[in-house]
Amino acid sequence: QLRLQESGPGLVKPSETLSLTCTVSSGSINAHCWNWVRQPAGKGLEWIGRVSTSGSTNYNPSLKSRVTMSVDTSKNQFSLKLNSVTAADTAFYFCTRDKGDHYFDQWGQGTLVTVSS
Amino acid sequence: DVHMTQSPSTLSASVGDRITITCRASQNVNRGLVWFQYKPGEAPKPLIYLASNLESGVPSRFSGSGSGTEFTLTISSLQPDDFSTYYCQQYNTYPLTFGGGTKVEIK
Numbered sequence: 001q002l003r004l005q006e007s008g009p010g011l012v013k014p015s016e017t018l019s020l021t022c023t024v025s026s027g028s029i030n031a032h033c034w035n036w037v038r039q040p041a042g043k044g045l046e047w048i049g050r051v052s053t054s055g056s057t058n059y060n061p062s063l064k065s066r067v068t069m070s071v072d073t074s075k076n077q078f079s080l081k082l083n084s085v086t087a088a089d090t091a092f093y094f095c096t097r098d099k100g101d102h103y104f105d106q107w108g109q110g111t112l113v114t115v116s117s
Numbered sequence: 118d119v120h121m122t123q124s125p126s127t128l129s130a131s132v133g134d135r136i137t138i139t140c141r142a143s144q145n146v147n148r149g150l151v152w153f154q155y156k157p158g159e160a161p162k163p164l165i166y167l168a169s170n171l172e173s174g175v176p177s178r179f180s181g182s183g184s185g186t187e188f189t190l191t192i193s194s195l196q197p198d199d200f201s202t203y204y205c206q207q208y209n210t211y212p213l214t215f216g217g218g219t220k221v222e223i224k
Contacts, residue, residue, distance in 0.1 A: 004160070035213075045204065045215035060212040094161070102208035103151055105172070107160040 002027035004095050004108035012089075012115050018082040022095030022108060025076070029053060033098045034071065034078040038091040039110075046091075050098070051078055085115045119144050119207050123216030129224040134195045138219045140188045140205035149209030152181055152190045155218075156201045164203075165190060195221070 008020035022034065036048040049059035051069040059067045068081040082089060092112050096104040120143040130136050140150065148168040155161045163172045165181035168188055178193045192199055200223055205216040 044217050045206070047213040047215070058211060062212070098208075102149070102213060103163075103166050104153075104161075104206070104208075105163055105166070107153075107162075109158065109160045 002097065002106050004097065004106055006093060006095050006108045006111040008111065008113070010112060010114060012085055012113060013117050014086055014115055015084055018080070018085050018089060018113055018115070020080045020093055020095075020111065020113070021077050022079070023075075023077050024097075029071065029073055029076045029078065033100055033102075034069075035096045035098060035104060036069065036080045037094045037096060037104075039094070040088070040091040043091075048080065048082075048093075050102075052100075087115050089113070090115045118212055119146060119210050119214050121205055121207055121214050121216040123205055123219055125219060126217060127220045127222065129222050130195050131224045132195055132197060136192050136195060136221065138190045138203055138205075140183075140190070140216050142186045142188075142207055144210075145185050146207040146209035148184045149207055150181075150183070150188050151206050151208060152179075152188075153204055153206070154199075154201050155204060161204070192221075 003025045005023045012018045033052045035050045039045045051057045066083050071078040092110040094110040095108045097106040122141045150168045152165040153161045153163045164175050164179050169181045180191045202218050202220045204218050
């Protein structure tokens with residue numbers, strides 16, 4: 001069973017860059033697409049963006065100016081960078097897989113990132 | 118953006134009840150809709166994809182229907198493990214968007 005595990009700092013200072021990694025285990029990262037989704041406490045889910053193993057990306061326009069996603073196939077990992085963070089970026093962050101059809105068939109458990117000084 | 122309106126936001130029910138959750142899209146998403154179950158601390162679990170296809174391993178008491186702008190998730194006989202939060206999500210159009218969630222709680 002494919003497993004996704006998010007990792008990264010749980011606390012980020014305002015104006016700095018949030019960096020998260022998703023490690024894919026029990027399966028290959030190749031030939032699929034990988035997404036990030038977030039949920040601020042008490043609020044709805046928001047799709048952040050998608051990266052393919054060829055390196056092509058699609059980002060939510062609401063975050064596009066601050067987001068960078070990439071894939072490292074040698075490590076079976078993909079990553080998210082969100083710059084210039086504010087308290088509004090405090091959320092649970094999830095990584096997901098889609099097989100090219102945008103349907104998220106696998107999710108990680110999520111990781112909480114808090115933006116605070 | 119496609120706005121997904123899910124109702125009800127909270128549903129109180131008993132074990133054995135049949136329940137239905139509705140998701141409405143602000144524009145046509147064809148059949149590009151998934152229902153998933155979320156319990157805090159766990160990975161969200163897809164239940165139904167392409168509006169009506171049961172994901173492998175998901176009990177047959179779960180079913181989905183609809184296309185275009187109106188969709189439903191039905192649980193035919195609620196089991197103790199089913200008390201959680203359910204979300205719809207459209208994956209037909211960028212940006213991908215989610216419903217606000219339905220919390221199914223014990224009556």
